[in-house]
Amino acid sequence: MHRLLSRSGRRASVVLTSVLTLATAVAGVLVASPAPAEAANRVTPGNFTGYGFDQCVTPSQGAMDAWLTASPYWAVGIYIAGDSRFCGDDKQRNLTPEWVATQLRNGWRLLPITVGPQASCSARYKDKVRIDPDPTDNYVAARTQGRLEARDTVKRARALGIAAKSTLWYDLEAYDIGNQRCRESSLHFLSAWTRTLRNLGFVSGVYSSAASGIRALDDARVLEPGRYVMPDRVWIAEWVKPEDYRQPPTANPPSLLSAFVRHDGWLPKRRMRQYRGDHDETYGGVTINIDTNYLDLGRGTLPGKKFTYCGGVRVDFPQYRVLSQGDRKPQVRALQCLMKRKRLYDGKVSGFYNRGTERAVRRYQRARGLRGDGRMLRSTWTYLLSEGARTPVVKIGSGGNPVRRVQRSLNAASRAGLEVDGIFGPSTTRAVRVYQAQVGLRRTGVVAPDTWARLQAGRL
Secondary structure, rough: OHHEOOOOOOOOOOOHHHHHHHHHHHHHHHOOOOOOOHHHHHOOOOOOOEEEEOOOOOOOOHHHHHHHHHEEEEEEEEEOOOOOEEEOHHHHHOOOOHHHHHHHHHHEEEEEEOOOOOOOOOOOOOOOOOOOOOOHHHHHHHHHHHHHHHHHHHHHHHOOOOOOOOOOEEEOOOOOOOOHHHHHHHHHHHHHHHHHHOOOOEEEEEEHHHHHHHHHHHHHHOOOOOOOOOOEEEEEEEOHHHHHOOOOOOOOOOOOOOOOOOOOOOOEEEEEEEEEEEEEEOOOOEEEEEEEEEEEEOOOOOOOOOOOOOOOOOOOOOOOOOOOOEOHHHHHHHHHHHHHHHOOOOOOOOOOOOOOHHHHHHHHHHHHHOOOOOOOOHHHHHHHHHHHOOOOOOOOOOOHHHHHHHHHHHHHHHHOOOOOOOOOOHHHHHHHHHHHHOOOOOOOOOOOOOHHHOOOOOOO
């Protein structure tokens, strides 16, 4: 995120009296109850394992819609506060409560970011406001600054409709952690940031480089336990080698382990990693300059409660065979159960493909414009297994019963051999791409309306 900071702004010196004055003013604005827009939205990012991007200026709705149905990303960083943002309020014309509500409704996870005072010894931001390194009264000035930034961030988050219990991220760029006053003032600043966010009902996140800001936090966590309040989650900037950029984002999820953070720090599921910086990616004809991230937060992506069919009849198979009258197979029981649920079959779920089963299949095929010969073909399986009231966009990082429907129907249409686990992972992404090529669609790996339409038409 270093590329996103402005080279102009206030001078570095901050006096304690002005900080305290501002603290009083901000405190008077905050209210304990959520704003109406906030109350209407869900917690973000919630439970999620998958990919995200961050870009300085909030993308337009058209760009977000194009990336929704064509990109592997489900999370997006938005810069909502802080005087050190290059993309300040004057450049954030798209960032409105309506924009936030629309993205959350469409399934995006939002990562609200504040870029405020930077470390006092940061070599790159001499013209920016700094964290006060004065150690007086145990760095009271730095701690006051941290409280101010947290309060201002919460105020802005609430105004945008970001719900309580969401994670708010502080961006502290790289600095010299060997400089004691610089390091300790930064840690006290972040400690106050975290404590204040928690008191105001939000979750604390900190972004920094693995070798500096994150390492300083982890060292303090282990070597000075109790001195600082640790953030709830960390966002580790640790980039992969350039030769790895040629791999598609979903080929092999980057490790969340770090050379600079001990294995017990913020694990499990309290880390995310920025593993590639400042580059262009194009999806749906829209190019955005982004940093790329992998998230594993909360409880991770959840499969949701699995639906029980006909008292426990198995309906999940790695392949769905062609069936005809006289067959005795476990898949016949699944077929009979599914036809019974559609009120096309009133016999026993016996596993024997009898005349009643054939009649039910024939009626189903004719009603849906399929070849109606009464045999259970792969195309009929594909149509049947993909049917459902909802056809949401699902892609890597998605979970739940719509994902199970996709996995079952791909096992029928392409003999994908997927485990029907309700988690849209790399193997499901690959299977979707195979199917899309099979039916003449762009190989996005995303199940959007065009892919649902092919599945629900029984296309092979």
